[in-house]
Amino acid sequence: MKKIISLLIILLLVGCSNKVEEKVIENEEIIVEEKELTIEDYQNNKVDELGEVPIMMYHGIHNKNNSDTEYIGGNVDKNGYQRTSEAFRNDLEFYYSQGYRMIRLTDYVDGNIDVELGKSPIILTFDDGLENNIKVTGLDEKGNIIIDPNSAVGILESFKEKYPDYNITATFFVNGGLFGQEEYNEKILKWLVENGYDIGNHTYSHVDFTDVDANKSMEQVGRIYELLDSIIPEKYVNIVALPFGSPYSLEHENMQYIFNSNYNNHNYQTKSTLRVGWKSESSPYHINFNPKFLKRIRAYDNNGEEFDIKMNFKLLESTRYISDGDKNIIAIPSSKSELLNNNIQKEVKTYQ
Numbered sequence: 001m002k003k004i005i006s007l008l009i010i011l012l013l014v015g016c017s018n019k020v021e022e023k024v025i026e027n028e029e030i031i032v033e034e035k036e037l038t039i040e041d042y043q044n045n046k047v048d049e050l051g052e053v054p055i056m057m058y059h060g061i062h063n064k065n066n067s068d069t070e071y072i073g074g075n076v077d078k079n080g081y082q083r084t085s086e087a088f089r090n091d092l093e094f095y096y097s098q099g100y101r102m103i104r105l106t107d108y109v110d111g112n113i114d115v116e117l118g119k120s121p122i123i124l125t126f127d128d129g130l131e132n133n134i135k136v137t138g139l140d141e142k143g144n145i146i147i148d149p150n151s152a153v154g155i156l157e158s159f160k161e162k163y164p165d166y167n168i169t170a171t172f173f174v175n176g177g178l179f180g181q182e183e184y185n186e187k188i189l190k191w192l193v194e195n196g197y198d199i200g201n202h203t204y205s206h207v208d209f210t211d212v213d214a215n216k217s218m219e220q221v222g223r224i225y226e227l228l229d230s231i232i233p234e235k236y237v238n239i240v241a242l243p244f245g246s247p248y249s250l251e252h253e254n255m256q257y258i259f260n261s262n263y264n265n266h267n268y269q270t271k272s273t274l275r276v277g278w279k280s281e282s283s284p285y286h287i288n289f290n291p292k293f294l295k296r297i298r299a300y301d302n303n304g305e306e307f308d309i310k311m312n313f314k315l316l317e318s319t320r321y322i323s324d325g326d327k328n329i330i331a332i333p334s335s336k337s338e339l340l341n342n343n344i345q346k347e348v349k350t351y352q
């Protein structure tokens with residue numbers, strides 16, 4: 001009986017092959033071609049939209065090793081929270097060469113993953129609003145900011161030109177000092193949201209929520225939303241990257257003040273929190289997906305151990321999300337059908 005059902009599914013799939021837009025780069029121009037999608041496409045590309053998604057956690061991007069602490073590879077500090085510009089460039093080359101394409105964190109949380117057939121989504125995040133995330137060196141004659149090409153955004157922008165199909169984007173989680181450049185902070189925020197990047201909340205003064213009371217928790221979250229509202233109203237994301245990854249549990253009493261509360265007579269709502277990372281997260285269509293408490297990967301080198309980049313991407317070789325190229329259809333191997341979240345409001349296709 002099971003065989004007959006499987007056969008029926010295959011026939012169904014072959015019978016109603018859907019069209020997918022395939023992007024081909026020719027002479028650095030993206031040409032969009034319509035392509036009929038078949039069961040062989042799913043099989044050949046090992047399509048699995050219940051696979052795992054890496055959310056990379058970065059902090060500072062430094063031009064050189066300015067630390068006297070022990071470090072490995074491209075880290076500037078021994079804990080791997082600070083990375084060199086060179087290492088960051090290499091990371092971006094690595095992700096691209098491995099078939100990863102960027103998506104916005106907010107699209108992932110909302111279950112809108114738009115990645116080409118056979119490619120996998122990756123998400124970049126930066127915490128702490130460090131000056132080296134987007135260092136402004138001055139204004140041009142039109143008053144536009146001039147960005148240091150060796151700062152994180154400067155490097156990301158160069159990849160927009162190099163690999164147009166990489167879909168460059170990242171989410172920056174700021175504290176009350178924003179990007180530490182008083183003269184340019186407002187221009188920076190506006191430039192980022194107008195150029196495909198996102199801004200999230202990292203609390204006003206980088207507080208550990210387990211050290212403060214309810215009022216302080218509300219102030220720490222609400223003040224950043226208020227600040228962002230005053231500069232980029234409705235253009236930031238309601239996502240909090242938890243400083244120090246704390247609390248470690250959704251059950252903590254202060255979590256309610258992060259998600260849904262009030263500060264200065266304004267209600268605010270947070271749809272997701274981000275933890276301090278170690279590994280990749282579930283597909284947003286997986287039954288285990290919980291957008292309220294998302295894991296990240298610490299972007300650092302540690303000889304392929306302790307959940308560094310190398311170790312995580314090795315693990316992802318067999319667990320990664322692989323797209324069918326159609327954002328409106330969730331395509332999964334039939335062996336995983338039971339892992340699909342029943343609340344998904346999209347067409348689902350299974351194959352063997």
Ligand SMILES: [Zn+2]
Nearest residue numbers: 127128243244
């Ligand atoms: Zn932080």
